Amino acid sequence: MSIAKTGNIPPLDPAAAEPFYRQIYDRFRGAIASGLLKPGDRIPSARALTEELGLATGTIKAAYSLLAAEGYIQARGQAGTIVTPGLKLRTPAASAMPQSAGVVRTVSYRPDSILPFQMGLPALDAFPRKIWARLGARCVRAMQASDMAHPSVYGLQGLRAEIAAYLHVSRGINCSPSQVFVTSGYRHTIELIGHALLKAGDRVWLEDPGYPPTRELLGHMQIAAVPVPVDREGMVVAAGVKAAPRARAAVVTPAHQSPLSVSLSLPRRLALLDWAARNKAWIIEDDYDGEYRYVSRPLPALKSLDRDGRVLYAGTFSKVLFPGIRLAYLVVPQTQVERFEQISQAFAGGSPQLTQAIVTAFITEGHFARHIHRMRKLYAERRELAIAGLESVLGKHMRIDAQPGGMHLILRLQGKQSDRRLVARMREEGLYAEALTDWKMAGGSASALLLGFTNVDSPAMAENLGRRVLRLL
Amino acid sequence: MSIAKTGNIPPLDPAAAEPFYRQIYDRFRGAIASGLLKPGDRIPSARALTEELGLATGTIKAAYSLLAAEGYIQARGQAGTIVTPGLKLRTPAASAMPQSAGVVRTVSYRPDSILPFQMGLPALDAFPRKIWARLGARCVRAMQASDMAHPSVYGLQGLRAEIAAYLHVSRGINCSPSQVFVTSGYRHTIELIGHALLKAGDRVWLEDPGYPPTRELLGHMQIAAVPVPVDREGMVVAAGVKAAPRARAAVVTPAHQSPLSVSLSLPRRLALLDWAARNKAWIIEDDYDGEYRYVSRPLPALKSLDRDGRVLYAGTFSKVLFPGIRLAYLVVPQTQVERFEQISQAFAGGSPQLTQAIVTAFITEGHFARHIHRMRKLYAERRELAIAGLESVLGKHMRIDAQPGGMHLILRLQGKQSDRRLVARMREEGLYAEALTDWKMAGGSASALLLGFTNVDSPAMAENLGRRVLRLL
Numbered sequence: 001m002s003i004a005k006t007g008n009i010p011p012l013d014p015a016a017a018e019p020f021y022r023q024i025y026d027r028f029r030g031a032i033a034s035g036l037l038k039p040g041d042r043i044p045s046a047r048a049l050t051e052e053l054g055l056a057t058g059t060i061k062a063a064y065s066l067l068a069a070e071g072y073i074q075a076r077g078q079a080g081t082i083v084t085p086g087l088k089l090r091t092p093a094a095s096a097m098p099q100s101a102g103v104v105r106t107v108s109y110r111p112d113s114i115l116p117f118q119m120g121l122p123a124l125d126a127f128p129r130k131i132w133a134r135l136g137a138r139c140v141r142a143m144q145a146s147d148m149a150h151p152s153v154y155g156l157q158g159l160r161a162e163i164a165a166y167l168h169v170s171r172g173i174n175c176s177p178s179q180v181f182v183t184s185g186y187r188h189t190i191e192l193i194g195h196a197l198l199k200a201g202d203r204v205w206l207e208d209p210g211y212p213p214t215r216e217l218l219g220h221m222q223i224a225a226v227p228v229p230v231d232r233e234g235m236v237v238a239a240g241v242k243a244a245p246r247a248r249a250a251v252v253t254p255a256h257q258s259p260l261s262v263s264l265s266l267p268r269r270l271a272l273l274d275w276a277a278r279n280k281a282w283i284i285e286d287d288y289d290g291e292y293r294y295v296s297r298p299l300p301a302l303k304s305l306d307r308d309g310r311v312l313y314a315g316t317f318s319k320v321l322f323p324g325i326r327l328a329y330l331v332v333p334q335t336q337v338e339r340f341e342q343i344s345q346a347f348a349g350g351s352p353q354l355t356q357a358i359v360t361a362f363i364t365e366g367h368f369a370r371h372i373h374r375m376r377k378l379y380a381e382r383r384e385l386a387i388a389g390l391e392s393v394l395g396k397h398m399r400i401d402a403q404p405g406g407m408h409l410i411l412r413l414q415g416k417q418s419d420r421r422l423v424a425r426m427r428e429e430g431l432y433a434e435a436l437t438d439w440k441m442a443g444g445s446a447s448a449l450l451l452g453f454t455n456v457d458s459p460a461m462a463e464n465l466g467r468r469v470l471r472l473l
Numbered sequence: 474m475s476i477a478k479t480g481n482i483p484p485l486d487p488a489a490a491e492p493f494y495r496q497i498y499d500r501f502r503g504a505i506a507s508g509l510l511k512p513g514d515r516i517p518s519a520r521a522l523t524e525e526l527g528l529a530t531g532t533i534k535a536a537y538s539l540l541a542a543e544g545y546i547q548a549r550g551q552a553g554t555i556v557t558p559g560l561k562l563r564t565p566a567a568s569a570m571p572q573s574a575g576v577v578r579t580v581s582y583r584p585d586s587i588l589p590f591q592m593g594l595p596a597l598d599a600f601p602r603k604i605w606a607r608l609g610a611r612c613v614r615a616m617q618a619s620d621m622a623h624p625s626v627y628g629l630q631g632l633r634a635e636i637a638a639y640l641h642v643s644r645g646i647n648c649s650p651s652q653v654f655v656t657s658g659y660r661h662t663i664e665l666i667g668h669a670l671l672k673a674g675d676r677v678w679l680e681d682p683g684y685p686p687t688r689e690l691l692g693h694m695q696i697a698a699v700p701v702p703v704d705r706e707g708m709v710v711a712a713g714v715k716a717a718p719r720a721r722a723a724v725v726t727p728a729h730q731s732p733l734s735v736s737l738s739l740p741r742r743l744a745l746l747d748w749a750a751r752n753k754a755w756i757i758e759d760d761y762d763g764e765y766r767y768v769s770r771p772l773p774a775l776k777s778l779d780r781d782g783r784v785l786y787a788g789t790f791s792k793v794l795f796p797g798i799r800l801a802y803l804v805v806p807q808t809q810v811e812r813f814e815q816i817s818q819a820f821a822g823g824s825p826q827l828t829q830a831i832v833t834a835f836i837t838e839g840h841f842a843r844h845i846h847r848m849r850k851l852y853a854e855r856r857e858l859a860i861a862g863l864e865s866v867l868g869k870h871m872r873i874d875a876q877p878g879g880m881h882l883i884l885r886l887q888g889k890q891s892d893r894r895l896v897a898r899m900r901e902e903g904l905y906a907e908a909l910t911d912w913k914m915a916g917g918s919a920s921a922l923l924l925g926f927t928n929v930d931s932p933a934m935a936e937n938l939g940r941r942v943l944r945l946l
Contacts, residue, residue, distance in 0.1 A: 114622055124618035136613030136827070141606040145597035148795035149587055184657055185822030195693060200673060213819070220668060220819050322621035324826040346686070346693050349658030353797040354609070355825045 012053065020055055024063035032072055032083055041083045043073060058201065062222060075441065085420075115432035116465050119408050119452040122319055126378055131367055132358070139357040147357070151350040154341065155182025155329070159356045162363040163315070163329050170372075171290060172300030173313060173331065181330045181340055184351050186288070187217055189314045189330045190251075194221045196336070196343040197282055197312075198248055205240045205250035209439035209446070211258045211286070214251055227441035230257055234264030237271040245275075249282040254302040255290035259410065259439050259450050261403035269302050276310035283311045289319050291372050293405035294380040309333030317359060319407065320372055325355055379407065379454055386453035389462020393470055398449070407454050410436070413447040417473070422449065425472040431465065485526065493528055497536035505545055505556055514556045516546060531674060535695055548914060558893075588905035589938050592881050592925040595792055599851055604840055605831070612830040620830070624823040627814065628655025628802070632829045635836040636788070636802050643845075644763060645773030646786060651810055654803045654817060657824050659761070660690055662787045662803045663724075667694045669809070669816040670755055670785075671721055678713045678723035682912035682919070684731045684759070687724055700914035703730055707737030710744040718748075722755040727775040728763035732883065732912055732923050734876035742775050749783035756784045762792050764845050766878035767853040782806030790832060792880065793845055798828055852880065852927055859926035862935020866943055871922070883909070884922040890946070892920040898945040904938065 012023045031037045044052070046060045053060070064081065067073045075081050114121065154160065160177040167173040183189045198204070200222035206215055208227035215225050226247055228240040234257050240250060250272065254264035264272075276283050285302045293299065303313040316328035332340045362368050386409060387400050394411070401410040413419055419435035426433045426449075436448035456462050485496045504510040517525070519533045526533070537554065540546045548554050587594065627633065633650040640646040656662045671677070673695035679688055681700035688698050699720055701713040707730050713723060723745065727737035737745075749756050758775045766772065776786040789801035805813045835841050859882060860873050867884070874883040886892055892908035899906045899922075909921035929935050 114619055118622075121622055124621050127621065129616060133610075133614040133616065137606075137610035140609030140613065140831075143602060143606065146587055148597050148600065148797045149591075149594055150791075150796040151799070184824075187820055187822050191820060216819050220816070318623075323623040324621045326624070326822050326825045343693070346689050347660055347664060349660050349799050351657075352799045352825055352828050354828065358613075 021059045021062040024049075024053075024060065025067055028063070028067055029072060037083050039083050040085045042080050043083065045080060061224065062201075068219060114455075115427075115430055116455070116461075117451040117453075118432040118455065119434060119450060120318070120323065121452060121454060122322055122407070123375065123378060123382070123454045123457075124322065125455070125457065126375065127322060128367060128371060132362070135361045135365075135367075136354075136358050139354055139361060142357075143354070147353045151353045151356065153344045153348040153350045154178075155180065155351065156353070156356040156360060158364075159360045160329075162360055166363065166368070167301075167313075167315070167331065170298070171287065172304035174304075175331050176334075178337055179331050179334060181332065181344060181348075182351055182356065183328045183330055183348070184326045185318065185328050186286070186314060186316055187213065188348075189316075189328055190214065190217055190284070191221075192330060192340065192343055192347065193249075193282075193284060193312055194218070194223065195347055196339050198223055202248040203244050203246075205235070205244065205247050205252075206441070207235050207252060207257060208441045209259060209436060210251070210441070211253070212439055214286075215441065225441065229442075230260055230262065232262055233268050234262050235268065235272070237268050237275060241275055246279060247281060249284055250276070251284045251286060252302070253286045253288065255287055255293070255299055256404065256406040258286070258288065259408065259434075259436065261401070261406040261408075261410065263299060263404060264302065269305060272302070273305060273308070273310065277308040281310065285311055285313045287313060287315055289405070289407055291320060292376060292379055292407055294376070294383065295404045298405075303331065306333070309335050312336075320368075320375070321359070321362075325359070327351055327355055327359060382456055383409070383453050385459045386451075386456040386462045389456075389459045390451075390466045390469075393463055393466030397470070397473055401448075408450050408452045411449040411451060413449070417447055419447040419449055422469075422472060426469065429468060429472065431468060494532045494535040497522075497526075497533065498540055501536070501540055502545060510556050512556050513558045515553050516556065518553060534697060535674075587928075588903055589928070589934075590924040590926075591905040591928065592907060592923060593791070593796065594925060594927060595795055595880070596848065596851060596855070596927045596930075597795065598928070598930065599848065600795060601840060601844060605835070608834045608838075608840075609827075609831050612827055612834060615830075616827070620826045624826045624829065626817045626821040626823045627651075628653065628824065629826070629829040629833060631837075632833045633802075635833055637804075639836065639841070640774075640786075640788070640804065643771070644760065645777035646804065647777075648804050649807075652804050652807060654805065654813055654821075655824055655829065656801045656803055656821070657799045658791065658801045659759070659787060659789055660686065661821075662789075662801055663687065663690055663757070664694075665803060665813065665816055665820065666722075666755075666757060666785055667691070667696065668820055669812050671696055675721040676717050676719075678708070678717065678720050679914070680708050680725060680730060681914045682732060682909060683724070683914070684726070685912055687759075688914065698914065702915075703733055703735065705735055706741050707735050708741065708745070710741050710748060714748055719752060720754060722757055723749070724757045724759060725775070726759045726761065728760055728766070728772055729877065729879040731759070731761065732881065732907075732909065734874070734879040734881075734883065736772060736877060737775065742778060745775070746778060746781070746783065750781040754783065758784055758786045760786060760788055762878070762880055764793060765849060765852055765880055767849070767856065768877045771878075776804065779806070782808050785809075793841070793848070794832070794835075798832070800824055800828055800832060855929055856882070856926050858932045859924075859929040859935045862929075862932045863924075863939045863942075866936055866939030870943070870946055874921075880927050881923050881925045884924060886920040886922070890920055892922055895922065895942075895945060899942065902941060902945065904941060 012020055037043065046057065046064055049060050050057045064073065068075060072084060073081055074084050157177065159182060160180040163180045164175050164177045167175060181192065183192060203224045203226050204218060205228045206225045207230050209230065218225055226240065226244040228243065229236045234254065235252050252264060252272065254269065256263060272283060275281065283302065287301055290301060291298055301313060303311045313331040317325055318328065391400060397414055398411040401412065419437050423433045423435040434450040436446050436450060440446065485493055519530065519537055522533045523530045537546065545557060546554055547557050630650065632655060633653040636653045637648050637650045640648060654665065656665060676697045676699050677691055678701045679698045680703050682703065691698055699713065699717040701716065702709045707727065708725055725737060725745065727742065729736060745756060748754065756775065760774055763774060764771055774786060776784045786804040790798055791801065864873060870887055871884040874885065892910050896906045896908040907923040909919050909923060913919065
């Protein structure tokens with residue numbers, strides 16, 4: 001690995017319409033597209049480039065954060081920042097088309113068909129499709145003229161009330177329906193929060209390792225991610241306080257940390273709430289699978305402890321129903337209701353009336369509670385059989401983490417095996433996996449596969465899949 | 474009206490975490506909430522405040538554009554900038570709750586129920602609801618496991634292909650399905666364009682008068698609106714070139730200008746395309762109702778003349794089907810496909826699979842083309858009968874503009890009548906209307922009502938409604 005000389009990069013133009021950060025971004029992108037910078041090459045540190053170009057540190061950091069968000073470069077902690085290894089430009093003649101030189105992402109990969117071990121999917125075979133179809137047909141036939149006009153941008157009143165009631169019973173959250181905003185998914189939720197409460201240049205704590213799309217989305221919004229390590233008690237709040245005490249927000253997955261599946265301990269929950277209250281910072285609780293805990297009852301949400309109105313609770317129907325419905329929600333503190341109403345008026349078009357009507361009926365008639373109850377039981381079983389099947393075949397090469405809940409397994413690779421390389425091979429063979437390394441931001445090595453187990457329905461299937469992985473080692 | 478002294482405003486704090494523009498915004502908001510500044514009061518010009526505070530012009534402009542976007546202040550051209558007349562703060566104790574001091578909007582009002590003359594709604598009684606219900610029930614019953622996973626964030630492939638084929642035949646646009654991105658509505662479309670091609674501080678031409686939500690949305694994205702006047706040939710392109718030759722984009726409604734309903738003339742279309750090509754600027758063509766032209770065949774879209782790949786075409790199903798489905802689309806130039814794929818990966822969650830499947834079936838089976846054909850005929854009739862009914866009652870007080878197409882009427886008020894005051898009275902009486910004044914940005918007076926006619930289904934209904942308006946004059 002060589003350190004790229006910035007002499008390779010064309011000089012910046014102070015008279016150009018493009019701001020400097022964008023020029024720097026474009027020049028690195030061009031240098032990568034044309035092959036001047038190759039995957040694995042080290043690039044100058046933000047500090048070195050700041051001194052060399054005589055620009056503000058923030059300018060360089062904005063350019064780097066955009067490059068990182070789009071997958072061009074990766075920060076490797078002490079080892080510096082490098083051009084993403086394995087980066088492939090989509091077009092062979094990329095240098096001739098700098099505008100369209102895209103990158104093939106290695107994380108958050110969404111295949112065209114459903115693959116074994118795919119993450120983030122509920123058990124598709126166990127969904128009560130007949131009930132759903134019956135309710136759906138009923139709702140579409142019942143459509144009145146008033147259902148055809150613009151739906152409320154906050155969400156259907158009936159659905160907001162059902163969500164508030166459900167959160168009270170199942171997650172220990174006391175909120176009124178007016179605090180609930182229906183969104184079209186987690187990304188939309190984060191975007192609304194960004195518009196309402198954050199601004200370009202803000203710093204936000206993110207769990208490290210953590211869900212890559214959050215980082216990417218914030219990067220596009222020019223919000224700087226502060227990686228905060230995760231240990232057996234979840235996010236190390238003290239490390240966050242040390243790294244960025246004045247950060248504007250923290251994104252956490254308290255129920256089952258994404259992806260390590262540990263739960264945020266009570267002392268950490270209290271420390272986080274205390275930090276937020278003192279600094280008037282926001283806590284964004286991503287409770288994507290809080291229901292799916294197998295060792296004991298689901299823990300109440302962090303939001304249930306929120307005395308100072310600092311927690312924004314992000315829930316979704318993607319995991320407890322299915323992702324194709326594109327329906328999620330956000331609970332905001334009472335003091336922020338009007339702000340979110342304004343922002344929803346400006347940005348949100350509302351979710352389709354039909355989708356909301358079907359989900360409302362599904363909850364009202366008790367199917368939702370029954371379905372979650374059944375899935376909790378089913379996932380506990382599938383997790384056990386997936387672990388048993390995989391261990392019987394791969395036990396010598398991998399160690400499976402014990403976890404209290406969640407919808408995926410973590411298989412730690414032994415020795416110096418690269419999780420990224422194995423994941424690439426598995427995808428070539430039509431098997432899904434994500435590499436823990438791709439979920440990391442700052443240094444520290446941890447080579448592991450993340451595998452969804454919710455659609456593994458027999459020990460034989462688990463063993464078969466395990467054998468297919470074994471052949472790729 | 475007095476000019477507010479900035480002495481009323483607490484001093485700025487250079488050490489605060491909030492940037493200056495935000496501090497200025499907060500202080501004006503606080504001053505309005507506490508009554509220090511009253512509706513109608515003039516506030517200092519951006520230039521005067523720039524000099525007084527010794528800050529950059531951009532800082533003041535950013536603060537003012539945010540205040541204007543949220544409805545606190547209004548630019549009145551030569552007459553200066555004033556606190557919005559009639560502004561009502563929602564909470565009586567607003568000054569005690571600066572965080573939640575919202576404003577009651579007077580524009581883009583969305584009532585809870587459907588009111589006579591409501592704008593932006595198709596004829597709800599004429600929608601083929603039985604066919605829709607049949608297709609809907611069929612699609613929800615046909616749902617497979619693969620339909621339950623995340624839908625493509627670009628849109629279902631079948632729907633993108635149907636849209637491309639429809640645009641070719643009906644709007645003269647040649648594009649491949651990969652250039653079509655399905656969105657959840659016009660606001661979502663504009664947001665994607667903003668993320669992909671614009672940045673905070675950019676200037677964008679907007680038609681004046683023009684659709685208020687566009688202005689509001691761009692304001693929230695810190696993008697400065699440049700008002701460009703509209704005459705009988707549509708946007709006065711030369712005025713835009715004069716005011717902001719280096720603007721990054723222009724938003725236009727070429728088919729029927731929103732709200733004046735004039736069509737952009739061919740010389741203006743060519744001048745606009747020429748300006749965009751020379752300046753590498755973007756043209757955002759909002760073709761919300763291009764199908765609904767009654768005097769001749771629908772004009773081809775501006776996009777059909779786009780030789781240099783500068784036009785982004787925004788279409789929607791809200792008007793040709795109904796708003797409650799939340800489905801729209803964007804056609805991007807071939808060179809920008811990868812950029813929009815990246816941005817969609819980061820921001821878009823995709824639209825519900827079911828909605829997309831129903832619309833795809835509706836188009837494939839020919840219902841869509843038939844429905845548009847029927848509605849064009851129906852709206853031509855309803856427009857005539859609405860004009861006849863309203864003129865017979867209100868003819869002495871108002872003059873109705875002749876227009877080639879669109880879904881609303883423009884009733885010019887005689888004398889010094891205030892359209893805003895009349896609209897407020899009509900809403901109290903359960904009648905919908907919008908005031909042309911609320912659609913204006915820069916100076917120039919034009920007092921007119923905007924009334925949706927698509928749900929006025931008989932001469933008697935038009936006369937009855939006209940008499941209800943007459944009593945309010």
